[in-house]
Amino acid sequence: MTSSRIPFFYAGTRQAGQTARSSSVYDPSTGQVARHVPLADAADIETVIADAAAAASAWGERSPLDRARILFRWRELCLQHADELAHLISSEHGKVVADARGELQRGLEVVEFAVGIPHLMKGEFSDQISRGIDMHSLRQPLGVVAAITPFNFPAMVPLWMLGPALATGNAVVLKPSERDPSTGVRLAELFVEAGAPPGVLNVLHGDALAVNALCSDPRIQAVSFVGSTPIAQHVYETSARHGKRVQAMGGAKNHLVVLPDADLDMTVESLMGAAYGSAGERCMAISVAVVVGDATADALVARLAERVQTLKVGDPKADGMDMGALVTAAHRDKIAGYIATGVSEGATLVVDGRSHPAQQSGGFFLGGSLFDHVTKEMTIYREEIFGPVLCVVRAQSADEALSLCNEHQYGNGVAIFTRNGGAAREFAHRVQVGMVGINVPIPVPLAFYSFGGWKASAFGDHNQHGMDGVRFYTKLKTVTTRWPSGADAASFTMPVLK
Numbered sequence: 001m002t003s004s005r006i007p008f009f010y011a012g013t014r015q016a017g018q019t020a021r022s023s024s025v026y027d028p029s030t031g032q033v034a035r036h037v038p039l040a041d042a043a044d045i046e047t048v049i050a051d052a053a054a055a056a057s058a059w060g061e062r063s064p065l066d067r068a069r070i071l072f073r074w075r076e077l078c079l080q081h082a083d084e085l086a087h088l089i090s091s092e093h094g095k096v097v098a099d100a101r102g103e104l105q106r107g108l109e110v111v112e113f114a115v116g117i118p119h120l121m122k123g124e125f126s127d128q129i130s131r132g133i134d135m136h137s138l139r140q141p142l143g144v145v146a147a148i149t150p151f152n153f154p155a156m157v158p159l160w161m162l163g164p165a166l167a168t169g170n171a172v173v174l175k176p177s178e179r180d181p182s183t184g185v186r187l188a189e190l191f192v193e194a195g196a197p198p199g200v201l202n203v204l205h206g207d208a209l210a211v212n213a214l215c216s217d218p219r220i221q222a223v224s225f226v227g228s229t230p231i232a233q234h235v236y237e238t239s240a241r242h243g244k245r246v247q248a249m250g251g252a253k254n255h256l257v258v259l260p261d262a263d264l265d266m267t268v269e270s271l272m273g274a275a276y277g278s279a280g281e282r283c284m285a286i287s288v289a290v291v292v293g294d295a296t297a298d299a300l301v302a303r304l305a306e307r308v309q310t311l312k313v314g315d316p317k318a319d320g321m322d323m324g325a326l327v328t329a330a331h332r333d334k335i336a337g338y339i340a341t342g343v344s345e346g347a348t349l350v351v352d353g354r355s356h357p358a359q360q361s362g363g364f365f366l367g368g369s370l371f372d373h374v375t376k377e378m379t380i381y382r383e384e385i386f387g388p389v390l391c392v393v394r395a396q397s398a399d400e401a402l403s404l405c406n407e408h409q410y411g412n413g414v415a416i417f418t419r420n421g422g423a424a425r426e427f428a429h430r431v432q433v434g435m436v437g438i439n440v441p442i443p444v445p446l447a448f449y450s451f452g453g454w455k456a457s458a459f460g461d462h463n464q465h466g467m468d469g470v471r472f473y474t475k476l477k478t479v480t481t482r483w484p485s486g487a488d489a490a491s492f493t494m495p496v497l498k
Contacts (some may be wrong), residue, residue, distance in 0.1 A: 006037045009188040010051045012198025017044045023178050028094030028325035031362040037181050040206035045213045048204040052144045052171040053219045055199025060141040060169035064118040073194035075111045092180035094325035095278045096316040107159030110465045113447035114163035120470045133482040139474035141169030142221035146214040150226045151177035152281045161224045164469035171200045215239040229456050236459035248459040251384040252283045252412035257401045258291045259418040267417045268303045274441035275390040276368045279323045284413045284442045290393045290401045297394045301372050308351045308368040313358045326364040335387030342380040348372040406432040411454030
């Protein structure tokens with residue numbers, strides 16, 4: 001983005017909008033204001049939704065093959081501009097550029113899946129279900145849908161929603177996070193460059209006013225959301241009350257269970273990436289390690305402490321960095337507050353990231369923090385921290401570790417590290433969590449499966465992408481057909497097929 005004011009995107013191009021309200025967008029690595037994003041007023045909201053509504057019907061009438069070809073060209077353009085997009089993500093989010101590239105790739109995998117939409121939207125056909133009668137089903141687009149996305153994945157999560165929504169024939173209003181909104185605009189611009197008609201993908205910037213409008217406007221048929229649990233629940237309840245279908249993904253507190261027979265070298269390396277990658281600002285980050293047995297816990301904590309203290313934290317654009325900055329000063333300070341709370345509630349702070357030298361740069365930096373002897377009553381165990389903080393909880397048995405996972409209010413992702421196949425299978429079967437990894441620390445499903453958690457981590461009946469995404473963004477129609485040679489007598493009883 002070359003302008004200090006980030007534009008809206010509708011009618012196929014960047015737009016200034018009418019609102020006088022705006023919010024600052026920071027470069028987290030320096031702590032300086034880099035841009036300003038407009039916060040839509042009622043007039044802007046109406047303009048963007050109306051433009052999408054005007055484009056939806058014609059887009060939905062295009063053949064699935066035609067839409068798939070445009071998505072394929074969009075994917076190619078995103079890959080051609082991958083370096084630009086990765087630096088744009090990093091400049092507003094604060095994650096290292098290599099991580100931003102990985103985020104973009106995981107998002108584009110869903111677009112690749114959605115390119116197969118001519119096959120994915122196929123219905124069913126039954127011949128001669130009764131004498132001279134056939135039956136078939138088909139899927140049709142909803143119309144206009146909304147995608148409300150979080151700051152932590154400004155490319156991946158929008159692409160997870162946009163791929164299936166656009167492929168199935170819907171027009172989309174994307175409301176990216178106001179903390180790092182530029183990537184959403186650039187994705188929409190590339191979509192038009194790929195051949196998409198104006199209005200099919202619009203970008204609306206805003207705060208609660210825009211969110212509530214998308215949840216209540218009758219032209220919006222479905223809302224997909226990712227964010228914190230309180231907002232996810234609000235979006236779910238508000239949208240459902242206005243007759244929309246909703247998928248709303250909330251918070252997480254992902255556990256990694258370590259059994260005594262686990263390969264500790266592999267476990268340590270896996271925990272480092274899963275807990276501290278992207279500075280812990282991932283909904284699938286591992287924030288709790290549940291270690292079975294004190295001897296195993298002692299050995300694991302000792303190895304982790306050494307590794308956490310050597311994390312390379314600094315300018316996300318510099319080569320070799322493990323962690324960049326947190327997204328805002330307020331978020332950094334909130335995480336520091338959780339660390340102080342953990343100490344006051346009696347946890348052992350093995351490594352304190354609050355005094356990391358990178359903070360002297362003026363950016364929103366924290367080092368990695370490691371707690372031991374955390375209990376399930378503590379705030380740092382119960383609440384989502386969403387930062388580079390790993391809590392070690394000690395359990396005396398595999399059953400106790402399983403119970404900790406099952407009793408937690410969140411049920412997004414979980415992992416178990418062990419060499420015992422039977423123990424792993426039993427854990428995967430019994431754990432009450434939506435996504436499970438066995439010796440895999442971040443079990444994010446690939447595009448042809450679906451992503452989603454349980455309990456307070458998700459609201460709604462459909463997960464994201466995969467076939468659940470196709471089902472969510474389409475409505476099912478069933479057609480019963482016959483071509484009679486003459487008129488039948490009227491029947492006043494429930495029809496019975498013969």
